[in-house]
Amino acid sequence: MATINSNFLKLKAGYLFPEIARRVKAFSEENPDKAARIIRCGIGDVTEPLPAAVRAAMHEAIDEMGSRETFKGYGPEQGYEFLRQAIVDNEFAGLGISADEVFISDGSKCDTGNILDIFGKGNVIAITDPVYPVYVDTNVMAGNTGDADEKGAYGGLVYLPCTAENGFVADLPKEKVDLVYLCFPNNPTGAVATREQLEAWVKYAKENDTIIFFDAAYQAFVQDASIPKSIFEIEGAKDVAIEFRSFSKNGGFTGVRCAYVVIPKTVSGKDDQGNRIPLHQLWSRRHSTKFNGASYPVQKGAAAVFSEQGKAEVKALIEHYMGNAKLLVQAAKDAGLKVFGGENAPYVWVGCPAGLGSWDMFDKMLAEAQVVVTPGAGFGAAGEGWFRISAFNSRANVEEVCKRLAALLA
Amino acid sequence: MATINSNFLKLKAGYLFPEIARRVKAFSEENPDKAARIIRCGIGDVTEPLPAAVRAAMHEAIDEMGSRETFKGYGPEQGYEFLRQAIVDNEFAGLGISADEVFISDGSKCDTGNILDIFGKGNVIAITDPVYPVYVDTNVMAGNTGDADEKGAYGGLVYLPCTAENGFVADLPKEKVDLVYLCFPNNPTGAVATREQLEAWVKYAKENDTIIFFDAAYQAFVQDASIPKSIFEIEGAKDVAIEFRSFSKNGGFTGVRCAYVVIPKTVSGKDDQGNRIPLHQLWSRRHSTKFNGASYPVQKGAAAVFSEQGKAEVKALIEHYMGNAKLLVQAAKDAGLKVFGGENAPYVWVGCPAGLGSWDMFDKMLAEAQVVVTPGAGFGAAGEGWFRISAFNSRANVEEVCKRLAALLA
Numbered sequence A, B: 001m002a003t004i005n006s007n008f009l010k011l012k013a014g015y016l017f018p019e020i021a022r023r024v025k026a027f028s029e030e031n032p033d034k035a036a037r038i039i040r041c042g043i044g045d046v047t048e049p050l051p052a053a054v055r056a057a058m059h060e061a062i063d064e065m066g067s068r069e070t071f072k073g074y075g076p077e078q079g080y081e082f083l084r085q086a087i088v089d090n091e092f093a094g095l096g097i098s099a100d101e102v103f104i105s106d107g108s109k110c111d112t113g114n115i116l117d118i119f120g121k122g123n124v125i126a127i128t129d130p131v132y133p134v135y136v137d138t139n140v141m142a143g144n145t146g147d148a149d150e151k152g153a154y155g156g157l158v159y160l161p162c163t164a165e166n167g168f169v170a171d172l173p174k175e176k177v178d179l180v181y182l183c184f185p186n187n188p189t190g191a192v193a194t195r196e197q198l199e200a201w202v203k204y205a206k207e208n209d210t211i212i213f214f215d216a217a218y219q220a221f222v223q224d225a226s227i228p229k230s231i232f233e234i235e236g237a238k239d240v241a242i243e244f245r246s247f248s249k250n251g252g253f254t255g256v257r258c259a260y261v262v263i264p265k266t267v268s269g270k271d272d273q274g275n276r277i278p279l280h281q282l283w284s285r286r287h288s289t290k291f292n293g294a295s296y297p298v299q300k301g302a303a304a305v306f307s308e309q310g311k312a313e314v315k316a317l318i319e320h321y322m323g324n325a326k327l328l329v330q331a332a333k334d335a336g337l338k339v340f341g342g343e344n345a346p347y348v349w350v351g352c353p354a355g356l357g358s359w360d361m362f363d364k365m366l367a368e369a370q371v372v373v374t375p376g377a378g379f380g381a382a383g384e385g386w387f388r389i390s391a392f393n394s395r396a397n398v399e400e401v402c403k404r405l406a407a408l409l410a
Helices: A006-010 A016-030 A052-064 A081-091 A108-118 A133-141 A195-208 A279-290 A296-304 A308-334 A358-369 A395-408 B006-010 B016-030 B052-064 B081-091 B108-118 B133-141 B195-208 B279-290 B296-304 B308-334 B358-369 B395-408
Strands: A102-105 A125-129 A157-161 A179-183 A211-215 A241-246 A259-262 A268-270 A276-278 A339-341 A347-351 A386-390 B102-105 B125-129 B157-161 B179-183 B211-215 B241-246 B259-262 B268-270 B276-278 B339-341 B347-351 B386-390
Touching: A006 A133, A006 B279, A016 A358, A052 A296, A052 A308, A052 B052, A081 A102, A081 A296, A102 A108, A102 A279, A108 A133, A108 A211, A108 A241, A108 A259, A108 A279, A108 B279, A125 A133, A133 B279, A179 A195, A195 A211, A276 A279, A279 B006, A279 B108, A279 B133, A308 A339, A308 A347, A308 A395, A358 A386, A358 A395, B006 B133, B016 B358, B052 B296, B052 B308, B081 B102, B081 B296, B102 B108, B102 B279, B108 B133, B108 B211, B108 B241, B108 B259, B108 B279, B125 B133, B179 B195, B195 B211, B276 B279, B308 B339, B308 B347, B308 B395, B358 B386, B358 B395
Parallel strands: A125 A157, A125 A179, A179 A211, A211 A241, B125 B157, B125 B179, B179 B211, B211 B241
Antiparallel strands: A102 A259, A241 A259, A268 A276, A339 A347, A347 A386, B102 B259, B241 B259, B268 B276, B339 B347, B347 B386
């Protein structure tokens, strides 16, 4: 009989967001009169229309598909040159990244999970806590962890706690680690790392031969000009870091699907003979063999994000969501809660009222205010006692959430 | 220092199709006068326009993205209900498959590769030879094989030779295997399995507790009504088989990207305690954690394949390509070559002229006739001495290929 990957059985309950969806569905069915009042600030999903520049480019691409002269079949697995070059020109100008170091995909969730395919066993892996659950869960699936304890922490991982004390930016590990996941602006806390903090990380990585997985999915929300948007703004990062980027949150592509990972040719790991092998070569092979390119109309749409019109529309989207974040920060402060984030990120990270755990607060917000938030504990043990409010919503909904929060905690 | 997955280093040279692309590029650069004459019948990529019904549905979906009332963000990871249900109603009617056993993805290459994530180590894996290279390469990457020998055969895999003697339908394994990949209509040989042959496979799987990976990406090309299009037409298959399907070759989605895998809830493997665990549960978790749903406009386009207009357009596409296949079969026969396939599949499998190996014939066709074919040896050791001609082309190109083949071998 075929053996299954028993590591999957170590995973705790459902993935966070399906669990939230399940609770919201159950509440709606039990309270049909209140179902229509529900406002979703849970999953970090954009709500505003896809930019007109993107739609126009996608329409055009679909029209091209209508004649055999301009029809596009299989594209390059690594992505079309027009998109790879546009990314380099617009996002990494002057940072020494070349277009063939950019790999286009259908999503950062896929990329951050699949990247483990190219790594071996026995690596010491550090993960900030709280954190985007995909990093942990994919390591569990890959057999890089032991079992979970009662708080949901897995044996074998090095957890780097992010707390109010360190401003939700993890301290450098005391031990030597081989891989570390960093996400700035952070999901879920909204924290950002300063240039000095990132320099310290790159220095640590160089000294310890560590590879940094830098998840910059929310870089477009950085308002403070002194905060780096890319790890490659840091001297030496091209030797130790790869960076994940997405069109989901800036271009509103959560339903359209496009992302990319930047793998400089200078980052390497060692094979079982101790030889240094460039990660670029491994990921290129992985991408060619297990992926068949992102959808052509989607790639055309992504490229339009970098047109003049696209840039203006993305800027307006960011301003809209950051306007929401500002209102939510103020409302949570006014309600007497501790508040982090929301200044350079679309997430507001809020302390639960005294005596309430994360899931208690989730249930209370749902039952009494019909507002869906994300329980901090769902992002890791160190998230207990906090919850995340997403700023991805209409202004009217956010204003309503602010009112309900005030009423709930009055 | 981080260890890399050293299994990647066992992989032979490039993936087949990039290697073909490399040789074509080199030829074009060395012979600029002949570059324009090149006709590509190598990679199995569709060439005709995307059906108008699909384009209309995609345009509509993009327009929906333009207003916040109808905007779609993250969809269900497993795919939208409208598409899962349309698939069941149109492709599996009466076969007892339910919509929640269908998982939508962005491509069969991804699905057939990623499926290994949910399996453990130590499985005995059987692969027909010749075969779609992704099955083998992804097993190499996953560490399920030893090194390759000089013919490219990997240690640890059970190869099931497909030859002219068995009509390119593999005999049942003599030993007990845990997983077996079957692809019908076959890529690359174009062979199909009869109902009796598939019944024998399902019986073998039941007796040996084997899981069948049934790749039916080319099912739409079956012309003979007695040939099953789905493994689930065979009694008992729902206990032992999963099936991969794609919109690439029927709907012309190679550049649009949409596929699916059907995993009946009744198929299971054993965990390391010997408990039976349904594959459905494992894949659902994998899909939720490492994938974020296929693009919404793409899923709307896929659903349109099942509209009345979509069906009529797909039928015309299939007739077009199968008309090409008929011409290619005749031309190869007229040239005095052995010919298989091309009757229920868009691939024609042709014996090389005496004394020529697969890559010799590839190079000869490119250099002397400027026709790109696929060398049989690229699909496995048993493919040596054969080459594949793809029927995916315009009629004019196919007629020209027939002429050039006649001239080349006159």
